[in-house]
Structure formats: structure tokens, C-alpha cells
Amino acid sequence: MTPPALSVHLHQALSGFTLDVDFDAPAGLTVLFGASGSGKTSVIDAVAGLGRAATGRVALGDRVLMDSAQGLYLPPHKRRLGYIFQDARLFPHMSVERNLDYARRITRAPSDRPAFDRVVEMLGIGPLLARRPSRLSGGEKQRVAIGRALLARPRLILADEPLAALDDARKAEILPYFERLRDESDVPILYVTHAATEVARLATTVVALDAGRVIRQGTAAEVLGDPSFTPGGDRAMGxxxxxxxxxxxxxxxxxxxxxxxxxxxxxxxxxxxxxxxxxxxxxxxxxxxxxxxxxxxxxxxxxxxxxxxxxxxxxxxxxxxxxxxxxxxxxxxxxxxxxxxxxxxxxxxxxxxxxxxxxxxxxxxx
Incomplete structure (x- = not known):
């Protein structure tokens, strides 16, 4: 049996409910899906190592990132993760090229121009390299943020509602790049959203949350096609x-x-x-x-x-x-x-x- 790319077992007291999740995710793009306040971001933050409020165990392949029973909490910078936020969080004083190269420079990793060029080509950001973030559209900024996460040479990419701040036109621009990332990169992705369209387009696996618990797991067709399950409301059903x-x-x-x-x-x-x-x-x-x-x-x-x-x-x-x-x-x-x-x-x-x-x-x- 192929081991899961990501194994997550977490327990944490939150405001209004208790986070208690247990799931294994295969390679590909796993979507954490649910209404606002269901615990999605708490899960992704615990995987990232942002705080020690959660107990349990998180493993990436055979590498344990956290095991509270053993007192093991790898700090975020040692987990080898790429994090894509709602807002791109680019450095305004740096060019696109220097933003992309930031992770390599702070880790003092050797330059890998072929890898850099592959990411730039995949995301279509070659013409943007000399620009600063103030001269980019919202969709362009998010493509650069995706590239920066990839070039950090991560073992896992975390994406927390990466399209939530974009209008429909910019979302339509970015979705194909996440599809390419899912299909052309061997790095697993944990992706948070409450949008059924993103689930349908992107998910290899869906983990649906409600009030801090996993209530459904399966393919996009299985989860969105279950009429008894509507975390995104009636309009998400289909x-x-x-x-x-x-x-x-x-x-x-x-x-x-x-x-x-x-x-x-x-x-x-x-x-x-x-x-x-x-x-x-x-x-x-x-x-x-x-x-x-x-x-x-x-x-x-x-x-x-x-x-x-x-x-x-x-x-x-x-x-x-x-x-x-x-x-x-x-x-x-x-x-x-x-x-x-x-x-x-x-x-x-x-x-x-x-x-x-x-x-x-x-x-x-x-």
C-alpha cells in the first residue's frame, strides 16, 4: 500500500468548538473544504507549525513534523513548507525576480537556474521579472507568490484561501496555474477553500470539515455530489x-x-x-x-x-x-x-x- 503523502491527527480547543481531525491525504492536491469558522485555517496553521496550541501528530511521508506525545515540534523554518496566503505578501522594495529568489537566499541554497526557469515558464511570469509588486495586478501578484513558494524547494505547499481576495476574472486567471501545479509538480498541496468551484476544479482529494471535525472525505464528485452534505450551502451542491x-x-x-x-x-x-x-x-x-x-x-x-x-x-x-x-x-x-x-x-x-x-x-x- 502506498503511504499517504500527508498524515494529520490534531486536537485543539478553539473558540466555540474543539478541533478534532484525523485524515490521511495522498499525493496531489487535497482541499480542506467547509464553511467559514469550520477549522480549516487552524488545521493548516498547525501543519505549518505556527504555534503549539494543537496536540497530536503530523507527518509528511516518513518525516514527522509534530508529535506532541514525544514533545516533537519542528519549527516552521525546518519543516520545508511553502505557504501561499490570501494576500501575496510580496516584498514591495524587491523586484519580482528577487522576491522569487528570496527563499533560496535566506537558506543559502545554491543557485538552480534551470529550476527557476521552469517555475517562471509554468506560471507565465517571465515578462514580470523586472517589475516591483506595485506594478502587478492581483492575479500577477498571486502567481509570483505561488512561484516563490515553489522555489523554496518545499516538501509540501500550503495554500490558505489563495483566491479569496481576487475578483472572478482574476480567479479565472489563477485557477489554471494551480491545475498545472497539481499536475506538473511532485510536491503535495494542502489547499483551503469554501468555494465549490475551486473544489470541483482542483481537488484530487476533499476533506470536508464542520465545527472542527472531518465529516466527509473523498473525491470532488463524491463530496459535492452528496445531497446530505452542503457545507457551502445549496448553491455548492452539484x-x-x-x-x-x-x-x-x-x-x-x-x-x-x-x-x-x-x-x-x-x-x-x-x-x-x-x-x-x-x-x-x-x-x-x-x-x-x-x-x-x-x-x-x-x-x-x-x-x-x-x-x-x-x-x-x-x-x-x-x-x-x-x-x-x-x-x-x-x-x-x-x-x-x-x-x-x-x-x-x-x-x-x-x-x-x-x-x-x-x-x-x-x-x-x-
Whole structure:
């Protein structure tokens, strides 16, 4: 059995609740997901070694970073971690190039220009090297911060809500770079967010927290597709499916193949044959017991109802299995009863092409 890249067992009394988490994370990008105040940042700070309030054990591969039973607490600078914060925290008096080289200089590590050039190319920051942070956009600053964390030669990268301070356009700019980091670097990543879009796009593994406890762990599809679990609220609920780019049409739509079912979305800047991962929010799915005709929606997925989850109030969430994978639809209980929906009933899921936001489409973890 392959040992986990990161093993975390922590206990800490916090204001309002007790942090009590226990999880193992494989290689790749592990997302700590949950609402604000669920304990995500407390976990990442304990892994970083910022304080000794937490007890327990944290190991990175076979290297123990903390073991309170043995009185072992490696200081942050000996843990070999790269930390990416919400704000880039670049040194304003240094150029981008000197900011990137900062970690090497303070550790007196030898220069490694090929590694430096690889990171600069991966993040597309070559044209920025001579600039100072005051002349960078928010997205550019965050790319430089990612590069600086990588060039510290870390054994683990910690990212605490790294997109929270950016607008939607800058988030869309940065997400592909985190995908490249996940796929092209062999350094595991522990990434904190409360945004379902980031979970769907980036996660290899999701560890969901609520009031300081792990309440769900699995793939993005498993966690976001669980109708009984909504740490991001109803709007976070939805399917995460994989598809292949089939062709680009002259009218500006891209056709995908999702398990043999065609999906049409606004133009996606990927080549035919490329694999994608996309999120379809439950609130954007309509169900019909007969195949719809004479309507504007272009995407129709046949499926069979797997189960129906009834929440508080008028809401119900229908889970159906389709050739594209598990799909969720958020309906009213009245609609469920009016259509006589139940497990085993065949239905058609209708999704508007424009309902899938560009930020909800990304590459699958390799």
C-alpha cells in the first residue's frame, strides 16, 4: 500500500468548538473544504507549525513534523513548507525576480537556474521579472507568490484561501496555474477553500470539515455530489463529471462527449481530445419524465433516479445516474410529488448551455 503523502491527527480547543481531525491525504492536491469558522485555517496553521496550541501528530511521508506525545515540534523554518496566503505578501522594495529568489537566499541554497526557469515558464511570469509588486495586478501578484513558494524547494505547499481576495476574472486567471501545479509538480498541496468551484476544479482529494471535525472525505464528485452534505450551502451542491472535447462549432459552442452524451457549452479554449472536469450545479438542472422537445435548452441527459433527499422546508434533491455520471437536481417537494418521482424512475435532465460557468470547467487531475 502506498503511504499517504500527508498524515494529520490534531486536537485543539478553539473558540466555540474543539478541533478534532484525523485524515490521511495522498499525493496531489487535497482541499480542506467547509464553511467559514469550520477549522480549516487552524488545521493548516498547525501543519505549518505556527504555534503549539494543537496536540497530536503530523507527518509528511516518513518525516514527522509534530508529535506532541514525544514533545516533537519542528519549527516552521525546518519543516520545508511553502505557504501561499490570501494576500501575496510580496516584498514591495524587491523586484519580482528577487522576491522569487528570496527563499533560496535566506537558506543559502545554491543557485538552480534551470529550476527557476521552469517555475517562471509554468506560471507565465517571465515578462514580470523586472517589475516591483506595485506594478502587478492581483492575479500577477498571486502567481509570483505561488512561484516563490515553489522555489523554496518545499516538501509540501500550503495554500490558505489563495483566491479569496481576487475578483472572478482574476480567479479565472489563477485557477489554471494551480491545475498545472497539481499536475506538473511532485510536491503535495494542502489547499483551503469554501468555494465549490475551486473544489470541483482542483481537488484530487476533499476533506470536508464542520465545527472542527472531518465529516466527509473523498473525491470532488463524491463530496459535492452528496445531497446530505452542503457545507457551502445549496448553491455548492452539484455534479462533477468528466468529458472529452469533441469539436468547436462555428456558432461559438464547444461540443463535449460525456459518456457518449453530447454536451454543448460556450467556447472552451481546449483542443479536441482534451479531457475536462466540469461542475453542473444542482440548481441549474430541470427534470422531465419525457424527452423534452421545442425548448431552448440544448443539453439533455437521460438517467435513472438513484435516490431523493428531502431537506428542511420545501426543498428536495434528486440524484440520478446518467451515462455522464451522477447528476443532481434541486427541486421542490411539490414537483417531486407532482411528477411521482422515486428511485428507479427514468427521467431526462435538462441543462442550459450557459448555466455552466467558465470557472466551473477545468482539466481533470492526472
Amino acid at each position: 455534479a462533477v463529471i468528466e468529458a472529452v472535447v469533441k469539436t468547436h462549432h462555428d456558432d461559438g459552442l464547444t461540443e463535449l462527449d460525456a459518456g457518449g452524451v453530447p454536451l454543448l457549452l460556450p467556447h472552451i479554449d481546449q483542443s479536441p481530445g482534451d479531457r475536462l472536469r466540469l461542475r453542473i450545479a444542482a440548481q441549474d438542472v430541470i427534470l422531465s419524465k419525457t424527452r423534452p422537445e421545442g425548448m431552448s435548452a440544448l443539453n439533455i441527459l437521460p438517467g435513472t433516479i438513484a435516490d431523493i433527499h428531502y431537506g428542511n422546508g420545501p426543498r428536495a434533491v434528486v440524484s440520478l445516474d446518467s451515462p455522464a455520471g451522477r447528476v443532481l437536481a434541486r427541486l421542490t417537494k411539490r414537483s417531486v410529488h407532482a411528477l411521482d418521482l422515486r428511485a428507479g424512475v427514468k427521467v431526462f435532465a435538462v441543462v442550459k448551455s450557459v448555466a455552466v460557468a467558465p470557472g466551473d470547467v477545468g482539466g481533470p487531475a492526472r
